[in-house]
Amino acid sequence: MTQPDHIYDVIVVGAGHNGLIAAAYLGKAGRRVLLLEASTHLGGALTTAEVSPDYRASTAAHLLEALPRRIEKDLKLARHGLRYAVRRVQTIALDHDLNHIMLSTRRADIDILRRHSAADAEAYAAYAARMKAYAALLGPMLHGQLPSDDAQSVARRLRRLVWRGERMGPERLEALMRQLPGSIGDWLDNTFETPLLKGALALDAMLGNAVGPYEAGTALTSIGRQSLRGLSGGPHMVEGGLGGFIDALAAAAASFGVVIKAATGVKKILVDHGKVYGVTTHHDETYEAPIILSSAHPRETILNLVGAKHFDAGLVKQVNDIVDTGVTAKLNLSLDGLPTIQGLAPHGYNARFLIAPSLAGLDDAFTAFKHGNFASDIPMEVTIPSVADAPLVPHGQHVMSIVMQYVPYSAEGGWEQHRDRLVDRAIETFSQYAPDLRTRIVAGELMLPPDIERKFGLANGGWYHGDMRMDQMFAFRPTPALARYATPVEGLYLCGAGSHPGGGICGLPGEYAAHAALIRGGRGR
Amino acid sequence: MNDDTDTTISDGPPPFDNEPKAAPSDDTMIAAIDDGPTPEPVGHVDLAAIDAVTQADPALFENENTKPPFSRQVMTTPLHFYVASESLTNLWCHWNGYTVAQCLTSIEDEYAALRQSAALSDISPLVKYRISGPDALPWLRRFVTGNLETLLVDAIIPVVFCEDRGFVVGDGMLFRLGDNEFRLITEETYLAWLLDSTIGYQVHIEDVSTTLAAMSLQGPLSCTILAEAGLSGIENLRPYSAHWFDVAGMPVYVSRSGSSGDLGYELWLDPDDAPSLWLRLLAKGKPFGVKPGGFTLREIARVEAGIPRAGVDYLGVFSAIDPQSVLTPYELGFSALVDLEGAHFTGRDALRAAKAGAPRHILATLAVDWYQPLRFTAIRDASSIVGVVTSSVFSPMLGINLAMATLNPSAIVSGTDLHVEAEMRAELSLQIVKVPARIIAGSALLLPARHLVPAPLGMRP
Numbered sequence: 001m002t003q004p005d006h007i008y009d010v011i012v013v014g015a016g017h018n019g020l021i022a023a024a025y026l027g028k029a030g031r032r033v034l035l036l037e038a039s040t041h042l043g044g045a046l047t048t049a050e051v052s053p054d055y056r057a058s059t060a061a062h063l064l065e066a067l068p069r070r071i072e073k074d075l076k077l078a079r080h081g082l083r084y085a086v087r088r089v090q091t092i093a094l095d096h097d098l099n100h101i102m103l104s105t106r107r108a109d110i111d112i113l114r115r116h117s118a119a120d121a122e123a124y125a126a127y128a129a130r131m132k133a134y135a136a137l138l139g140p141m142l143h144g145q146l147p148s149d150d151a152q153s154v155a156r157r158l159r160r161l162v163w164r165g166e167r168m169g170p171e172r173l174e175a176l177m178r179q180l181p182g183s184i185g186d187w188l189d190n191t192f193e194t195p196l197l198k199g200a201l202a203l204d205a206m207l208g209n210a211v212g213p214y215e216a217g218t219a220l221t222s223i224g225r226q227s228l229r230g231l232s233g234g235p236h237m238v239e240g241g242l243g244g245f246i247d248a249l250a251a252a253a254a255s256f257g258v259v260i261k262a263a264t265g266v267k268k269i270l271v272d273h274g275k276v277y278g279v280t281t282h283h284d285e286t287y288e289a290p291i292i293l294s295s296a297h298p299r300e301t302i303l304n305l306v307g308a309k310h311f312d313a314g315l316v317k318q319v320n321d322i323v324d325t326g327v328t329a330k331l332n333l334s335l336d337g338l339p340t341i342q343g344l345a346p347h348g349y350n351a352r353f354l355i356a357p358s359l360a361g362l363d364d365a366f367t368a369f370k371h372g373n374f375a376s377d378i379p380m381e382v383t384i385p386s387v388a389d390a391p392l393v394p395h396g397q398h399v400m401s402i403v404m405q406y407v408p409y410s411a412e413g414g415w416e417q418h419r420d421r422l423v424d425r426a427i428e429t430f431s432q433y434a435p436d437l438r439t440r441i442v443a444g445e446l447m448l449p450p451d452i453e454r455k456f457g458l459a460n461g462g463w464y465h466g467d468m469r470m471d472q473m474f475a476f477r478p479t480p481a482l483a484r485y486a487t488p489v490e491g492l493y494l495c496g497a498g499s500h501p502g503g504g505i506c507g508l509p510g511e512y513a514a515h516a517a518l519i520r521g522g523r524g525r
Numbered sequence: 526m527n528d529d530t531d532t533t534i535s536d537g538p539p540p541f542d543n544e545p546k547a548a549p550s551d552d553t554m555i556a557a558i559d560d561g562p563t564p565e566p567v568g569h570v571d572l573a574a575i576d577a578v579t580q581a582d583p584a585l586f587e588n589e590n591t592k593p594p595f596s597r598q599v600m601t602t603p604l605h606f607y608v609a610s611e612s613l614t615n616l617w618c619h620w621n622g623y624t625v626a627q628c629l630t631s632i633e634d635e636y637a638a639l640r641q642s643a644a645l646s647d648i649s650p651l652v653k654y655r656i657s658g659p660d661a662l663p664w665l666r667r668f669v670t671g672n673l674e675t676l677l678v679d680a681i682i683p684v685v686f687c688e689d690r691g692f693v694v695g696d697g698m699l700f701r702l703g704d705n706e707f708r709l710i711t712e713e714t715y716l717a718w719l720l721d722s723t724i725g726y727q728v729h730i731e732d733v734s735t736t737l738a739a740m741s742l743q744g745p746l747s748c749t750i751l752a753e754a755g756l757s758g759i760e761n762l763r764p765y766s767a768h769w770f771d772v773a774g775m776p777v778y779v780s781r782s783g784s785s786g787d788l789g790y791e792l793w794l795d796p797d798d799a800p801s802l803w804l805r806l807l808a809k810g811k812p813f814g815v816k817p818g819g820f821t822l823r824e825i826a827r828v829e830a831g832i833p834r835a836g837v838d839y840l841g842v843f844s845a846i847d848p849q850s851v852l853t854p855y856e857l858g859f860s861a862l863v864d865l866e867g868a869h870f871t872g873r874d875a876l877r878a879a880k881a882g883a884p885r886h887i888l889a890t891l892a893v894d895w896y897q898p899l900r901f902t903a904i905r906d907a908s909s910i911v912g913v914v915t916s917s918v919f920s921p922m923l924g925i926n927l928a929m930a931t932l933n934p935s936a937i938v939s940g941t942d943l944h945v946e947a948e949m950r951a952e953l954s955l956q957i958v959k960v961p962a963r964i965i966a967g968s969a970l971l972l973p974a975r976h977l978v979p980a981p982l983g984m985r986p
Contacts (some may be wrong), residue, residue: 144711274869308725312687312871320724350679481689488874 016044019295021510025254038265048243052443054336058241065235066228082248098343135227185213199356212366264467285365295496311465326449326461369406464503602649604798638816643744691875738799743789786830831968911936
């Protein structure tokens with residue numbers, strides 16, 4: 001007999017940001033919601049922790065770049081403590097010759113670009129405008145709700161897309177049709193001549209994706225990223241690291257009556273006659289609810305939490321075939337002072353730095369990655385969050401947060417013998433721009449793709465619960481039969497990044513899944 | 526028109542429209558079986574004379590493989606030479622890539638033996654899968670549409686399996702050999718689908734077709750002959766069950782099953798033992814009139830019994846190109862094999878909807894009342910073509926033509942005025958006859974002995 005306090009309207013499995021957002025929306029709609037999280041901390045890969053005693057930083061992801069303002073307002077996150085250390089973090093491509101390029105269309109920044117190439121300075125504004133127009137055109141498809149599953153809605157959506165496309169003008173539309181299936185590398189080669197500018201823009205587009213700059217489909221990937229940024233107004237740095245974002249989400253969810261239980265891992269989602277009715281936890285407690293949303297990876301949800309026997313074989317095969325590729329490692333460094341980045345103005349230290357001197361270098365790094373290796377010059381995205389958010393560290397100290405792109409899941413002969421070399425390469429790469437970095441390091445932590453997998457349950461250390469590539473997007477995400485959050489098991493919904501529109505910390509899968517559950521699940525008791 | 530002029534009946538096969546091509550001539554048969562080296566081709570191009578390839582390794586031009594590219598290896602069953610020695614016709618056909626006898630003596634003789642005594646056939650080309658492992662039963666429960674709760678060890682049930690949209694992938698017979706061991710017998714190969722569907726289960730699936738020989742003894746005296754051959758207690762074997770017997774030191778797994786609509790048994794054993802059992806059954810059965818039978822006999826019997834054959838009467842969903850030509854179990858007449866109320870199986874949700882909706886096609890057996898074999902492919906009503914014939918045979922016992930056809934549901938409703946048009950040629954005179962056809966509910970020929978326990982034992986003549 002289940003105790004009365006173990007019965008809810010909805011149970012949400014997994015308190016990552018999507019789980020929290022789904023739970024908050026359901027709570028806001030008046031449902032009694034229980035949110036269960038296996039780990040002792042909430043937020044999954046969005047967490048702030050100590051790099052070394054007293055030095056804190058975002059452990060894995062470190063920027064919030066795609067959270068729609070709508071979600072922020074709906075859930076009143078500002079009231080629940082969401083503060084930005086830096087809004088619209090500037091992006092700076094670091095240059096060996098100290099002419100660092102700021103990726104923006106401000107006149108002063110364009111003038112710096114002119115030192116590299118007058119032609120590029122001319123072309124940049126047009127490129128940015130074009131990218132923005134493409135993002136505006138494709139955005140509703142890339143991250144809007146999917147049309148409902150009937151031919152009419154799909155046709156209506158496509159008609160609207162064509163109409164909006166035609167409004168862009170035939171010349172732009174033609175250019176888009178030509179560029180969309182192609183690679184970002186070719187596109188940039190045709191637009192710019194400065195290697196650094198091209199490298200930085202390409203890295204910015206592909207960070208976290210296991211693709212090279214010259215792979216087909218990367219043009220779409222970069223438009224997708226651009227349109228996600230459009231939702232939030234650009235990458236933001238959260239006060240207290242991304243853990244601060246999660247704390248605000250948890251407070252918002254709690255304010256809507258969501259009961260959050262950490263350290264309560266779900267062992268099984270219980271199904272009877274094709275309907276969910278509850279979950280059992282690893283402590284062998286049972287909680288009951290007629291609706292369950294899982295923010296776990298679709299494969300984990302279908303194969304382990306529910307079990308293959310409740311699904312058709314073809315569906316299970318498709319879910320099992322979802323591709324996850326880990327492509328990044330994270331290095332967090334505790335520093336006893338601010339390293340001097342040569343040629344950088346003092347106000348530039350709260351930016352995000354991209355290190356990708358050229359497309360060729362990026363492509364080489366990708367080739368090394370494909371062969372289970374890492375390049376000698378590692379493409380990376382670097383922030384020094386303590387510049388704008390001093391409370392993270394003791395006075396006068398700093399933390400540096402480095403995302404390394406093109407680091408494979410497994411290295412030949414095991415990671416143990418390559419770890420130190422990778423750290424050394426990363427520090428060496430950044431030291432080319434900040435020669436005193438090495439002397440400032442107090443401590444550090446390295447998270448390789450297998451560490452990310454182990455710690456956050458992200459398969460192969462991939463960020464997105466299924467790589468963000470064309471065959472795993474839109475109505476194919478995670479599989480055609482599961483694309484609209486509901487599953488063949490009645491009352492079971494998927495609300496994680498594995499569902500449309502996918503990963504990137506946008507929270508939209510959580511929001512859309514909550515809506516789907518509210519519509520299908522009818523009114524609460 | 527008389528029998529002598531009609532080449533399709535007396536010694537040839539009945540007119541299956543999908544019948545394998547005419548038997549190869551003696552020469553091709555020998556060439557196909559003989560794997561020995563062929564003489565070196567003569568008249569090679571002189572390599573030294575070609576400037577551009579002076580550096581080329583001559584070994585590249587050596588004719589290593591004497592087989593033409595993409596040629597299929599002709600496979601023979603473990604019983605091939607013993608069957609061949611019975612053949613008076615030298616008529617062969619292909620079944621699942623194996624060379625099998627089409628007809629050994631004459632189809633009338635073989636049919637007479639089948640319905641009056643017993644006919645022994647080599648059914649080794651059937652596809653056999655061994656399914657084992659701790660999750661074998663749960664996996665099968667999700668794999669097939671039927672209810673397996675009553676499937677005990679040594680029992681057999683017919684099964685059908687679908688993909689997610691509820692369309693039939695294939696059908697077969699499922700044997701339970703042990704608690705966690707099963708055998709699935711099918712007409713076509715489904716290994717890719719079987720393996721794809723094992724994700725999430727601890728189950729091992731193996732194609733054991735080549736390591737297991739099989740023969741079928743069907744007919745009213747089949748039990749008698751087996752008893753005579755030393756299978757004591759065989760008469761107590763119930764329909765759709767199986768038992769291990771020791772026959773002259775050979776372990777033989779005997780199941781009371783078959784596709785003849787009559788009393789019959791299928792025997793499963795080691796390929797090395799198969800020839801001796803074959804010879805033993807022929808020898809012990811000789812006084813009772815047993816005859817070896819070919820593939821044509823099997824086709825006639827299964828159409829009489831109303832059993833559709835995968836790949837012929839319906840296409841599995843993974844072999845069909847046109848989505849309109851795939852069928853649900855309901856359309857295929859397998860509704861008794863679908864249990865929507867039990868545990869989840871692949872395609873259940875889709876089949877719930879399919880059951881509620883109207884069928885798009887219906888597979889049925891039709892009787893075409895004509896005293897001679899006919900050739901036809903269209904089933905017509907007063908105005909149009911309402912069905913396509915996929916198998917047709919002449920039933921000597923019923924004296925009529927039988928056809929398996931996929932019909933529009935409208936044909937069932939209108940029902941009465943179905944007919945076929947057949948062209949009949951006698952020398953140079955051509956006659957087009959319009960013959961009425963009627964849908965047979967169930968099977969055309971089912972003999973009561975198939976149910977009897979103990980099975981009837983005949984007297985030694």
